[in-house]
Amino acid sequence: MDLRWSDAEVVFRDDARDWLHAELATWRADHGGAEAIPSGDTRSGFAIHLDWERRLFENRWAVVSWPKAYGGREASLWEWLLFEQEYYAAGCPPRVTQNGIFLLAPSLFAFANDTQRDHILPRMAAGTDTWCQGWSEPNAGSDLASLTTRATRTDGGWVLNGQKTWTTRGAFSTHLFGLFRSDPDAERHRGLTYLLVPLDTPGVTVRGFGRLDGDEGFAEVFFEDAFLADDALPGGVTLGEPGEGWKVAMSTTSSERGLTLRSPGRFLATAERLIAAWQALPDGVRAERAALGERITEAWMRAEAYQLQTLQTVTTTVEGGSVGAESSLVKLWWSELDIELHECAMDLLGTGALFEGAWTKGLQFSLSGPIYAGTNEVQRNVVAERVLGLPRAGR
Numbered sequence: 001m002d003l004r005w006s007d008a009e010v011v012f013r014d015d016a017r018d019w020l021h022a023e024l025a026t027w028r029a030d031h032g033g034a035e036a037i038p039s040g041d042t043r044s045g046f047a048i049h050l051d052w053e054r055r056l057f058e059n060r061w062a063v064v065s066w067p068k069a070y071g072g073r074e075a076s077l078w079e080w081l082l083f084e085q086e087y088y089a090a091g092c093p094p095r096v097t098q099n100g101i102f103l104l105a106p107s108l109f110a111f112a113n114d115t116q117r118d119h120i121l122p123r124m125a126a127g128t129d130t131w132c133q134g135w136s137e138p139n140a141g142s143d144l145a146s147l148t149t150r151a152t153r154t155d156g157g158w159v160l161n162g163q164k165t166w167t168t169r170g171a172f173s174t175h176l177f178g179l180f181r182s183d184p185d186a187e188r189h190r191g192l193t194y195l196l197v198p199l200d201t202p203g204v205t206v207r208g209f210g211r212l213d214g215d216e217g218f219a220e221v222f223f224e225d226a227f228l229a230d231d232a233l234p235g236g237v238t239l240g241e242p243g244e245g246w247k248v249a250m251s252t253t254s255s256e257r258g259l260t261l262r263s264p265g266r267f268l269a270t271a272e273r274l275i276a277a278w279q280a281l282p283d284g285v286r287a288e289r290a291a292l293g294e295r296i297t298e299a300w301m302r303a304e305a306y307q308l309q310t311l312q313t314v315t316t317t318v319e320g321g322s323v324g325a326e327s328s329l330v331k332l333w334w335s336e337l338d339i340e341l342h343e344c345a346m347d348l349l350g351t352g353a354l355f356e357g358a359w360t361k362g363l364q365f366s367l368s369g370p371i372y373a374g375t376n377e378v379q380r381n382v383v384a385e386r387v388l389g390l391p392r393a394g395r
């Protein structure tokens, strides 16, 4: 195995690094400086972060691995990984377009028709249209197949009724990709349809609500006899065949848990910041706190291990393989690692960390990692049954 980057990859990485550092400074200055920029999970912050997305897009850094026709650079997956690493190492902000470009887009590449792709992908990459994920409902989370929001076929479209919840950035998004029950009589995994819904469709009401950290990061979305016309989007509003939404949804979740949503660059950058904070302590204090030093080293090693494991995943993908149920192991790894990195920072910096907004915000968000993208308890069931081949619980 050769873990060295090629000359072309090094050039790509250095270009990305130079551009990101320079443009990040400009963007921050244009919006009053880093401290003045609100979180992308607030209305005002979202608009400012869309300006960042626009800059990425105009310079072809928004979706590096996509075809050039959609605003990408046709970068390899290896280059995409390098870009991600540089992105987080530079301290660039969370991507407010992530649910579109990292979750929906891979499913569009797999299941959409050409007209859908040609219309949706460039607008998504530019941040012109922003997509949220409408899957969870008040009574359907882990057991997603129990969802009850209805899509009833009618002349020229679908009539939608029901409610979605926990819709990340739904309050600011223009479109929703959702799972709807289109055949209540079919077996529960079969009667589902994956629909692409403009949120300004009459009968759709979006109500934002706050998270524990105070940001309006979530929305509830209500459908009351909302008529979704087949031609509401060029190429149609159904992704995959009607009734086959579960198959499309499983492809989206494998992106969510596996490769695209949380690349190692994010955790490597946090680990490096943690190491820097540790090294800034006087020698005597480090000696007194050797046990914490061990934990920090361990957390850094886990971030490095995730990077190596991802190289393995990319190799498998490039060779035509797929990740499958093992993406659950990946999700367990990064979500638990994120908490440990932030808890180490809190132990290291004590109340000082509270004044460093990035650590506090990071800790708060890390605590939701074991819940979103499928809870960790459920991922452990998947690993037990589908990776290790153990019998199902209760049998």
Ligand SMILES: Cc1cc2nc3c(=O)[nH]c(=O)nc-3n(C[C@H](O)[C@H](O)[C@H](O)COP(=O)(O)OP(=O)(O)OC[C@H]3O[C@@H](n4cnc5c(N)ncnc54)[C@H](O)[C@@H]3O)c2cc1C
Binding pocket: 132, 133, 134, 135, 136, 137, 138, 140, 141, 142, 143, 165, 166, 167, 168, 169, 368, 371, 372, 373, 374, 375, 376, 377, 378, 381
């Ligand atoms: C930050 C964040 C962002 C999110 N963004 C979105 C979004 O954009 N779109 C969207 O649709 N949803 C989103 N969600 C919702 C998320 O997908 C759900 O919260 C998650 O699927 C769990 O569902 P639930 O909250 O209904 O909990 P439940 O499914 O009711 O689970 C409650 C508890 O029971 C446990 N449990 C359930 N079933 C089992 C089982 N079979 N075995 C063992 N334990 C079990 C769970 O692990 C959990 O601890 C988000 C959630 C968070 C925290």
